[in-house]
Amino acid sequence: MHQLTYDDIKAATDRITGHVRPVTVSPADPGTIRTTRRGPLDERAEMPCEVWFALEFMQHTGSFKARGAQNFIQAHREAGTLPDAGVTIASGGNAGLACAWAARQQGVRATVFLPAVAPAVKVAGLRALGADVRVVGAEYAEALEACQEFAVSSGALAAHAYDHPLIAAGAGTLLEEIRARIPGLDTVVVSVGGGGLFAGVATAARQHGIRTVAVEPENCRTLNAAIEAGRPVDVPVDSVAVDALGARRATALALHAARHDDVRSVLVPDSEIVRARQELWDRRRVAVEHAAATALAALTASDLPAGATAPGRGYRPQEGERVAVVLCGANTDPGDLVHPAGT
Incomplete structure (x- = not known):
């Protein structure tokens, strides 16, 4: 398979600029994210880290997936390879929404398979x-199988939720925008499912000397398990963020992008994902998916030990880290977010 390169991301940037919403960034309140602790004899004044939120949930169709879908369909339109049968995709929801949106812009049909x-x-x-x-089916893999069968029988162009260089390159354009808005960025923290967002972001981040922290729920650890095994492997999927x-x-x-010293793979428990999502609502009135809160949970998990990053559990920034x-x-139902008493 074609390995993702920074040239792919530059081409995607040229292709989709003006067709997607530029990302907005917003600073976290100072002191809300703890840094690693110093030794007891270090008397220097504490220097907090600087944390920013990239509000990509404000993108078309409510997620970053619009970037990859736009890049995929535009590239096929340019190449003259969009069939009359349209496009088809299997998705937990967000990639399907993005594909349907991009397809409608190009005047083609979209058939979406969901678990x-x-x-x-x-x-x-x-x-x-x-x-x-x-x-179709109880989980994404079953919907994907049905989608592949439909593509063969109908002649529809099979898109993918994350496993395609055009999809990952489109996602990588997000890092280019974040870096332009946050000069001196040291680290970007992203949630990982199949790895399309991570692969694109990590590839772009490496070009600029930026660290990537890949965050997964403890019981949906596809990338973490692949790194451990040295190859992609099947894992059980059981998390509040499973959709x-x-x-x-x-x-x-994704595994190729992870095989570098500038990538950290960390896990977080569902309890911390739920708490991070609730905190975003309580403090900022932002209602995000559990998948989005997974990234923040890596920085806010309460059970991280003092000192350097805990092996495989969460991420503590260094002092002064941006x-x-x-x-x-x-794309979530906010009905399960708890409202403070009296509101």
Whole structure:
């Protein structure tokens, strides 16, 4: 398979600029993210880290997926390879929404296969975009198999939620925008499902000497397990964030991007994901998916030990480190967010 390069991301940037919403960034309140502790004899004044939120949930269709979908369909339009049967994709919801949106812009049909765990809000959004929605199976892998069979029988162009260089390159354009808005960026923190966002962001980040922290739920650890095994492997998927981070295995693109010293792979428990999502609502009135809160949970998890980054558990910035946390999607039902008493 073609390995993702920075040239791919530059080409995607040229292709989709003006067709997607530029990312907005917002600073976290000073002192809300703890840094690593110094030794007891270090008497220097404490220097906090600087954390920014990349508000990519404000993107078209409510997630970063619009970038990859736009790049994929535009590239095929340019090459004259968009069939009359349109495009088809299997998705937990967000990639399907993005594909349907980009397809409608190009005047082609979109057939989207979803697993039964897809939230109703995403199903409704797909139908509003005119997509042919087909619910198949209990998890993403089963919907993907049905999608592949449909592509063969119908002649539709098979897109992918994350495992395609054009999709990952489109996602990587996000890092280019974040870096332009946050000069001197040291680290970018992203949630990982199948690895399309991570592969694109990490490839772009490496070009600029920026560290990438890849965050996964403890029980949806596709990339973490692939790094450990040295190859993509199937893993169980069982998390509150399974609707968006429920891929059974990471892509070869993601594993290739992870095999560098400037990448950290960390895990967080569901309890911390839920808490991070609630804190975003309580403090900023931002309602994001559990998948988006997964990235923030790496920095806010309460059980991290003092000192350097805990092996495999969360991420503690160093003093003075400039960090961007990608809040990647907001296609969620906010009804389960707790409202403070009296409101």
